[in-house]
Amino acid sequence: MDPSRRFFLKIERPVYQIEDVDATAKKTNSDSRTALFSDVEDMSYKRCARRAVLGAIPFITWLSNYNWKEDLAKDIISGCTVAIMNIPQGMAYAMLANVPPVVGIYMAFFPVIVYAFLGTSRHISMGSFAVVCLMTGKIVLQYSNNGHNPTDVDNSTNTESLIPSYSPVEVATAVSLMVGIFQILMFICRLGVISSLLSETLVSGFTAGAGIHVFTSQIKDTFGFHVTSYTGLFQNIKTYFDILTHLFTINWVATMISVITVLVLVFNNYFLKPWVNKKSIIPVPIELIVVLIGTIVSQYYDLADTYGIKTVGHISVGIPEPKSPPIALLPQISLQSLIIAIIAYIVSVSMALIFAQKNKYEINPNQELLAQGAGNIVGSFFSCAPFAASLSRSVIQETVGGKTQLASLVSCTLLLFVLLWFGPYFEPLPRCVLSSLIIVALQSVLFQVKNLPKIWKLSILDGIVFLVTYLTVVIVDIDVGLLVGLFFSILSLLIQGMKPYTCLLSRVPGTDIYVDKSKYNHTIDPPGGKIVRYAGGINFANRGYFKDGLYNLLNIHPKKIQQTANRSNRIYSIETVDKVRFVVLDISGIHYLDPSGAQAVRSIAEEFQEINIPFYIAGTSDPVYESFKSNHLLETNLFNFFPTVHDAVLYAQYTLSINTNVER
Secondary structure, three states: OOHHHOOOOOOOOOOOOHHHHHHHHOOOOOOHHHHHHHHHHHHHHHOOHHHHHHHHOHHHHHHHOOOHHHHHHHHHHHHHHHHHHHHHHHHHHHHHOOOOOHHHHHHOOHHHHHHHHHOOOOOOEEEOOHHHHHHHHHHHHHHOOOOOOOOOOOOOOOOOOOOOOOOHHHHHHHHHHHHHHHHHHHHHOOOHHHHHOOOHHHHHHHHHHHHHHHHHHHHHHHHOOOOOOOOOOOHHHHHHHHHHHOHHHOOHHHHHHHHHHHHHHHHHHHHHHHHHHHHOOOOOOHHHHHHHHHHHHHHHHOHHHHHOOOEOOOOOOOOOOOOOOOHHHHHHHHHHHHHHHHHHHHHHHHHHHHHHHHHOOOOOHHHHHHHHHHHHHHHHOOOOOOOEEEHHHHHHHHHOOOOOOHHHHHHHHHHHHHHHHHHHHHOOOEHHHHHHHHHHHOHHHHHHHHHHHHHHHHOHHHHHHHHHHHHHHHHOOHHHHHHHHHHHHHHHHHHHHHOOEEEEEEEOOOOOOEEEHHHOOOOEOOOOEEEEEEEEEEOOOOHHHHHHHHHHHHOOOHHHHHHHHHHHOOOOOOHHHHHOOEEEEEEEEEEEEOHHHHHHHHHHHHHHHHOOOOEEEEOOOHHHHHHHHHOOOHHHOOOOEEOOHHHHHHHHHHHHHHHHHHHO
């Protein structure tokens, strides 16, 4: 600080212990545990009905404050742009879910309307999402009748077959219903915090690995291979082995169409799009253009019959009739649906947080659970698979000027026309074109692997979490990879927690500020004492490290000193003890103390007492002090608690001087 701008602080007060602070400030008798239920009480008793309704339906709040003059045109343009993207993306991602392409349009319509009314994000574009559709597709393959051709919503089932008599759409809707139920239950239990349980590194490794699964699933349509679709463990390995043994079945026309499509899309991404962005905020709808050209060429040259090209096939016209998903299937798919519910929620909330931070507003993670859960439940009655946010569409929705979820409602309005009248025109579209769209769209997901060296450099543990999650997802299975990644993520937290930050403190001359002694040259050690700062948590897992680290840092081992003293019939006999007359433990950086940790602190105090070294504790936060109190450690008279390190040092030196005078 500039010396000319420096001003001085002068305070004269008694040395305080924690009890003195409580008495002076008149501490209330509130228990910190009641804070856990404060928000629930506020929601249940304090808020009026009007606020409850506004909180449950954010649409009312932002619509009442909507700037019709400035924002309406922007939302209309944004909604039209997203609708154009939803047509090819919805059809393509529906293929990942092994359901008819029209289901992708349904997913961009029914649940999105629900989210527009209940969601708190103004910018994310909900609908089909590659990873969620792929995970749904695995369940569809496992439980649907494989005799069904996933090109028609109305296909009948063969009840005489030993294969489960569920159509692909029935299985997908059952998954959507189960996902919605889990998300509603998480909302009721206020588990929005679950969005912070999976680290960014874990999610990045998981989605990158899942991207490989998505890429692999599209190879057969891209090149026209006749290969089996596998589920279960090591499915990627089985698929690539099957591809190698069926290379002779490649369809060269499908391959040529795919190569041309990919080249056009890549040219757009790297050359045309950057140039257009300089001229206009509205992007070129290259995906829709490719789909239209592919449809026209396929129809004109009759690619399906002439060259054996697989096409989209029948697309139902109109709005599907409400139909209940197969309830009997729900128990069998519950575990897999729970994983999808968590992944869909975390991905969507992560995107929502990014746009909220960028545009300076807040979202409600718990309300997002309600919005997504309700959307999935409603969608399950209208032939929809689980939905989630799409990064590419969300970026476009925000970039072209979208201000609210009114853009999503505009998109739904345009898609309604597609469902009512224009759907059948896309029936000749080659599936290899949609596969090429998916592969190019995966670029940003697959290239997350390039971040591994940077992650590894910042944190080896995070690098291990990313690598293990990625490899397990790619080699073994998506579900197993998520569980393994979660295990290693928790393990890394435990490892980091077991080795917290510890240091010796010394005082800055002329102040009551104490700093890390090893990082400063001009500081003062308290005469006759040592001060240790411990930052982290003290729990059953790291209590041993806490004790050993403290003793090693002080170079005092009470048990060894006591054993030596007993052998020589003296109270203490080691030179180090003569130098250290008191110890202060600064725990202002401790955020958690469980019963095992509290007992570890008690053990340290008792061992120091046995060798006549007073032990003081400074910087105790209210929750940690409550932990000492609830574990009945205040009744032992082993501890003196001080609000600051300086209070503890002054008290220790004063007590030491009195004892020295008495001894004389």
